[in-house]
């Protein structure tokens with residue numbers, strides 16, 4: 051059988067590199083058609099040498115220039131988002147791993163969906179900003195969208211063979227991040243380094259900060275709403291510090307199904323790449339006797355106000371979700387750049403939400419105009 055030809059968007063990031071790891075463990079099953087990065091030319095050079103793709107794309111033109119004449123023989127080079135969009139929907143792509151960070155990932159991922167590709171979806175911002183449009187395009191084109199977020203991959207696995215109408219609750223677990231037990235009075239002084247040092251997961255900088263504010267869980271609840279077509283009242287999150295149980299579904303008879311694994315993204319990535327038969331991943335075996343205890347606690351919405359904000363956003367129209375996401379991207383980046391404090395991230399998002407109308411979103415143009423508007427408001431709020 052021919053190997054699945056992969057296009058990896060965000061290849062140079064944390065998910066992209068874990069995807070490369072799984073591909074290299076199964077060279078008979080997966081080959082690289084295209085690898086897409088943004089600025090990290092050195093990492094791309096490393097990946098191109100090991101995976102030997104047909105195409106390398108750097109969406110940043112200067113980064114592409116750094117690769118001129120340095121790629122292995124036969125690997126072709128392009129730059130810009132248009133090239134990423136073209137290769138994601140090319141005939142030679144069988145599957146796209148969507149792992150760019152932020153709403154920048156939407157155009158190329160949507161192009162893959164519209165071309166009917168199988169899409170491993172790590173980029174949660176696609177569904178947060180354009181959930182209805184994205185899933186409706188996937189249905190129209192017959193594209194299979196498989197979640198890569200560990201929580202959603204867990205829910206996907208707990209759904210297999212079950213009746214959707216029997217779901218009474220979808221529960222996403224959250225580690226609570228590095229500040230779960232920290233005195234809230236000291237949170238204003240935390241540094242980007244402290245916020246990025248996640249206790250259980252090794253992830254990119256933006257999502258690590260989102261985990262510390264729990265904005266990541268807020269985005270994931272919105273993602274789950276569209277991915278699984280679940281009404282907001284049936285979606286919840288629970289703190290689980292060990293990150294061993296990734297998600298649970300409670301069915302109408304009171305039975306709860308959970309999926310467990312060691313916290314290593316290669317597991318959900320491999321599941322998205324090939325669900326059956328299961329791939330080996332090299333992740334450590336789960337030894338529950340050694341783990342000893344699995345703990346759970348309710349989410350404290352005072353400590354984590356992002357989880358309060360998302361309740362209104364889930365009940366509202368898509369303009370609110372786009373605003374939550376865009377304002378968060380701006381404030382998260384400003385915090386990492388030391389322009390604002392940690393507590394200012396969610397405050398900025400809350401103030402941006404107060405300034406927008408709760409309007410439905412029908413087209414991609416609407417998505418981008420709400421996105422730009424929210425970014426401008428977030429900047430204004432931070433400068434006030």
Ligand SMILES: NC(=O)c1ccc[n+]([C@@H]2O[C@H](COP(=O)([O-])OP(=O)(O)OC[C@H]3O[C@@H](n4cnc5c(N)ncnc54)[C@H](OP(=O)(O)O)[C@@H]3O)[C@@H](O)[C@H]2O)c1
Pocket residue numbers: 059060061062063064065066086087088089090091109148149150151152154155172173174175198199200251252253254255256257315
């Ligand atoms: N890491 C995890 O464990 C995890 C788990 C669940 C979901 N996710 C989701 O997966 C996505 C990627 O996360 P990550 O942790 O892998 O992030 P990351 O390590 O920061 O990597 C981000 C990737 O996106 C590229 N990129 C950044 N800005 C871009 C832009 N403006 N245009 C095009 N490409 C751009 C980066 O390229 P360069 O590095 O070359 O600049 C890199 O390849 C996020 O949406 C995140 O929420 C991640």
